[in-house]
Amino acid sequence: MTHSIQADSGWRVWWQLTRPHTLTAAFAPVFLGTMIALNHTSIRWDLFLAMLVASLMIQAATNMFNEYYDFARGLDNEKSVGIGGAIVRNGVSPKTVLSLAFLLYGISAVIGLYICSQTSWWLLVVGAIAMAVGYFYTGGPYPIASTPFGELFSGLFMGFLIVIIAFFIQTGTVSTQAVLLAIPSTLLVAAIMMSNNIRDMVGDAESGRKTLAILVGRPAAVNILLAFFALSYAWIILLVIIGAVTPWTLLVLLSAVKPVKVIAVFRKFSEPLKVMPAMKDTGVTNTLFAFLLGIGLLISHLL
Template sequence: MTTTLQADSGWRVWWQLTRPHTLTASFAPVFLGTMIAIRNTQIDWGLFTAMLIASLLIQAATNMFNEYYDFARGLDNEKSVGIGGAIVRNGVKPKTVLGLAFLLYGIAGILGIYICMQTSWWLLVVGGIAMMVGYLYTGGPYPIAYTPFGELFSGLFMGFLIVIIAFYIQTGTVTIDAILLSIPSTLLVAAIMMSNNIRDIVGDAASGRKTLAILAGRPAAVNILLSFFVLSYAWIAGLVLFGMITPWALLVFISIIKPVKIIRIFKRYTEPLKVMPAMKDTGITNTLFAFLLAIGLLIGHLI
């Protein structure tokens, strides 16, 4: 049976434009950073909500910039897998997509100003750089997504930095514990980008991109993805072994079945549509890992 790509209608057009399976890359680090902070302070849920919404808006806008610039460069068509499809399948005007992306950035910026007013104005600089990276990921003359550094930038800015900011706005400081517990988030957000690049390796190579997956080759790229998963789980096990965090953090291993399934799919299939579930499950892995780690830390704190 052949899977076909169909046009969406109504609200689904705009929902798919956000690429919802990638939004966990924003939610998970905010939640994790906040749960790390709960061990040190009383949580300001207003700041948490503002940070969460701003992060989701930035991620959605980044996806829309991706949609716009890939279309503008002739890289997307109605058969492209993994895109929102608003432009090439649903007839939305490219300028509408670009304008919506900037609108979401504007709303995120307003929320950022509120957060700065409650915490530190230095975050305005940090947040501004993060937003600039989000735009330059596919925008500008030298898009980051077309280079071997996509996983590095996404991991650092959408994984590590969001955890640290979420922790900082609650505590007013950055601790060694927060930094160490941000490492798996960094790796798993990078894994989302790597799985995306493995899925698109043929089309990206044809369009002239030089992603890490292309340069390494597909078998090596799958092994790199595997290493991201292995290091994430081993990192938590190591922190528990050395007594730096509660053994309850080992709850993350409940989610390990997902990475096993992901690697099996990538090793078995190469067609973009057939590996799409693995790409989505990578995002789910990021969410489950962060949620289970956060719950484990919370239980260890309460007992």
């Protein structure tokens, strides 16, 4: 079977530029943080929607910064896998991509001001730091994505922090339960980055990047990815055993088939196009896990 990468047209150019398979990394923690808050207060859905839209825009903008700076550094070409391809395949001006990214940042900042006005202005500082991390992940002279700390930064800022903020804007506080339940989100967002870096190891090494996957080697990187998955599920089981969360949260186990499939694909194949489904399934795992965890909390609340 021959694999090929074709150019997009029309609205698909702009949709692919957002890298839709990564947007779940923004949706999942917002949903989870809000469901955790159910045990403490009634939900303000205007704040939930504002947080969700702002997070999705920041994630999409981060992807566009990635698209722009990888092109500017000569890392992407028309055969590159996992990119939006707006610049190298579809002929969109690099300046347009960069301007669109800053526009999304601007809109999310305005939404952030509304959230702050309804909650706490301290979130302005937290949001600014998160947006800076999104930009410097691939932008600036020393992009985070080129270091061994990509998984750490993405996990903390796109996984842990978003859950905590989503919880805080509803409750005005941070609880121990919220912190504990943000741990799997941290690991699974880090897993998305790790799967991406495993897929891109050859190209990244040729470009001089020093990602964690490159430093430890492919077999160890796949094992680290497996550990991210295993620890996420084991963490929930442990919390249930010690009585920190309801047994309904064990619904997350229904999603376990996905990471099993991901690891199997990464161990069988190494070509970027062949492992692309595994990278996408890693994002699906993050979404299903957070959704099922949130549903478990919701059921417990209703009962």
